[in-house]
Amino acid sequence: MKTALFDFQLPPERIAQEPARPRDSARLLVVDGDKREDRIVRDLPGLLRAGDVLVVNDTRVLPTRLVGKRGDAKIEATLHKRLSDNEWLAFAKPAKRLKPGDRVAFADDLAAEVLARDGGEVRLRFAQAGAEFMRALTKHGRIPLPPYIRRPGGATAADARDYQTMFAQRDGAVAAPTAALHFTPELVKAVAARGVAVQRVTLHVGAGTFLPVTAEDTKDHRMHAEWGEVTRDAADAINAARRAGGRVVAAGTTALRVLETAADDDGALRPFAGETALFITPGYRFKTVDLLLTNFHLPRSTLFMLVAAFAGLEPMKRAYAHAVAQGYRFYSYGDACLLRRAS
Secondary structure (H helix, E strand, O other): OEHHHHOOOOOHHHEOOOOOOOHHHOEEEEEEOOEEEEEEHHHHHHHOOOOOEEEEEOEEEOOOEEEEEEOOEEEEEEEEEEOOOOEEEEEEEOHHHOOOOOEEEEEOOEEEEEEEEEOOEEEEEEOOOHHHHHHHHHHHOEOOOOOOOOOOOOOOHHHHHHOOOOOOOEEEEOOOOHHHHHOOHHHHHHHHHOOOEEEEEEEOOOHHHHOEOOOOEHHHOOOOOEEEEEOHHHHHHHHHHHHOOOOEEEEOHHHHHHHHHHEOOOOOEOOEEEEEOOOOOOOOOOOOOOEEEEEOOOOOEHHHHHHHHHHOHHHHHHHHHHHHHOOOOEOOOOOEEEEEOOO
8 A cells, every 4th residue: 555645734733742641631532433522531431341351561661762972972872672681773873983893881880882783773782681781771771752752851750750651560662552651540440440351461662663654655664573472361361351242442552463463363362472563554354452542643654554454544534634623632642542443
């Protein structure tokens, strides 16, 4: 499909720079084909049914934005994929100053050797590993906010809290599963009181989630692989809910992608642990997810392609036009929509 089909106009002032406070006061656009309803996230429990299962992503965003020096040259690096206990792929600026064998010092207790460079991406081997590396990264790194959230001085202490979901438990993401940013303990209690179970899966979100598709045709786009897991307990609980007539509600595109990766053709989940590069575009047959809670996404992005596949391209374009006209806030810190699967 032509990438231009997934383009739309978005006024810059619609891009949220701060989250809603409290989190569950964000607006919620409910989309069922061409039927739309303006609600707030706090209304979510009433839109679900007893027996449904809400699936959330428990990944935790790491402070992977680092600033260091190679000699006298300033180097910025955003770690985006862990390769081993002490090796990472990173986007570097200015990458052209780096070559294999160079040493980049980020702090007295955090340094790395450049193993390879490919354009703006470098492979780094840190002198520290394991718990020692994590202590140093936590001390010296910053949360890698999306480029559309303007922070000239870098992420703030408030961002370190705001850009982390209440479910965050397993270290590994460089971007938040933003649909889950809307949840509060009170909202989760209300969901449970409705008779809806909450299950956790993991997908360590990579930096590729921020990138628009630059290929003219979607078939020429290469997805970045991300590591995910669906445990046997989670798979069994979700399968049981489906067999009993409950719906699978994915809190975010990341939860959806790992569920669809782990699903058989009949929709039954199997335990899964590994990388997924699942790229969902219109024409994909969804196997297990019935409802999707998600934020509003970038034009020409793989995420807008996914929601177009889930709820229909033209209905989603009309829903996004409605959201712009009604003043909804877009992207990571923005509002949300609840989508019913089109087929």
